[in-house]
Amino acid sequence: MNPPPPTRHFASDNYAGICPEAWAALADANQGHAPGYGDDAWTGKATDLVRAIFETHCEVFFVFNGTAANSLSLASMCQSYHSILCHETAHIEADECGAPEFFSNGTKVLLMPGPDGKVDPAGIERMVKKRTDIHYPKPRAVSLTQSTELGTVYSPGEIKAIWAKAKSLGLKIHMDGARFANAVAALGVAPKEITWQAGVDVLCFGGTKNGIPVGEAVVFFDRELAREFDYRCKQGGQLASKMRFISAPWVGMLKDGAWLRHAAHANAMATLLEEKLRPMPQVRILFPRQANAVFAELPRAAIDGLRQRGWKFYTFIGQGGCRLMCAWDTTPDDVETFAANLGALLR
Numbered sequence: 001m002n003p004p005p006p007t008r009h010f011a012s013d014n015y016a017g018i019c020p021e022a023w024a025a026l027a028d029a030n031q032g033h034a035p036g037y038g039d040d041a042w043t044g045k046a047t048d049l050v051r052a053i054f055e056t057h058c059e060v061f062f063v064f065n066g067t068a069a070n071s072l073s074l075a076s077m078c079q080s081y082h083s084i085l086c087h088e089t090a091h092i093e094a095d096e097c098g099a100p101e102f103f104s105n106g107t108k109v110l111l112m113p114g115p116d117g118k119v120d121p122a123g124i125e126r127m128v129k130k131r132t133d134i135h136y137p138k139p140r141a142v143s144l145t146q147s148t149e150l151g152t153v154y155s156p157g158e159i160k161a162i163w164a165k166a167k168s169l170g171l172k173i174h175m176d177g178a179r180f181a182n183a184v185a186a187l188g189v190a191p192k193e194i195t196w197q198a199g200v201d202v203l204c205f206g207g208t209k210n211g212i213p214v215g216e217a218v219v220f221f222d223r224e225l226a227r228e229f230d231y232r233c234k235q236g237g238q239l240a241s242k243m244r245f246i247s248a249p250w251v252g253m254l255k256d257g258a259w260l261r262h263a264a265h266a267n268a269m270a271t272l273l274e275e276k277l278r279p280m281p282q283v284r285i286l287f288p289r290q291a292n293a294v295f296a297e298l299p300r301a302a303i304d305g306l307r308q309r310g311w312k313f314y315t316f317i318g319q320g321g322c323r324l325m326c327a328w329d330t331t332p333d334d335v336e337t338f339a340a341n342l343g344a345l346l347r
């Protein structure tokens with residue numbers, strides 16, 4: 001008899017369900033009536049908690065997903081004749097169906113290469129100085145993904161170096177933090193050290209991949225950029241009428257550190273997965289594994305064999321290879337079983 005197919009996968013951290021802390025907060029929020037559109041106590045509490053973890057008075061808005069968070073925040077930084085610099089694998093370029101350009105009425109996304117999914121100061125300078133004439137869309141912002149689409153992490157020093165260059169070139173810094181929690185857990189830093197203290201103007205703080213059912217927080221450290229952002233959210237279809245059900249899970253996650261515990265666990269599962277895979281013949285680990293993703297090149301027959309056994313994972317993200325993503329609920333047993341299946345296929 002064949003073993004039962006796996007119930008958890010390595011395709012994406014958004015395959016995972018809702019973590020207990022977020023679920024409990026949702027249940028707590030589901031009592032009686034509360035004002036709509038964010039005028040409720042849960043949204044106030046979640047906003048205060050975001051300010052507390054960043055140790056600054058930032059402006060905070062809760063939206064439904066990462067595409068909206070990125071697109072609307074970038075639109076608030078740019079005019080239509082501007083451009084946004086990002087890595088060629090960036091989600092805003094590769095996986096948002098042109099939404100950043102759409103919501104900004106045409107701001108162009110300009111792509112940069114760079115090892116391990118990262119941009120660097122020299123690349124930014126090259127891109128800005130390549131053309132300075134009126135015919136070219138004026139660079140206005142640089143977007144960094146933390147952790148990156150290739151599972152690597154920008155250190156505080158790397159972000160600060162980008163900031164110095166960006167400042168000298170008149171660029172704002174946007175951070176796509178769909179997996180910001182994984183980066184904070186991996187680096188062991190205070191959240192402020194890789195955001196506003198390193199020059200980040202706006203962070204799209206990911207909740208969904210961390211265990212929240214639905215929603216991301218747009219955090220403006222440059223509060224001037226947040227002017228009228230509430231109208232932008234409303235027009236973009238991102239103002240939830242029953243906002244408490246978007247914001248309450250954030251309270252559950254942030255009030256006692258569940259967000260970091262879950263991220264650290266996902267990172268640890270990726271560490272274990274890498275340890276299991278690295279010694280296998282015919283397996284090549286593609287990028288430094290620094291957060292919750294392992295990218296590996298596997299023989300075609302092994303990919304097919306794993307899929308026949310029911311495993312789901314992506315092969316189209318980043319720069320090729322299999323992306324194996326761990327989540328807050330990935331277990332050591334999931335990792336062992338996957339590795340054992342792969343080992344058997346390679347024998």
Ligand SMILES: Cc1ncc(COP(=O)(O)O)c(C=O)c1O
Nearest residue numbers: 065066067068091145149176178
């Ligand atoms: C790097 C990155 N940014 C943003 C997102 C958010 O996308 P979505 O619009 O699906 O919530 C994702 C999700 O896969 C992502 O990987």
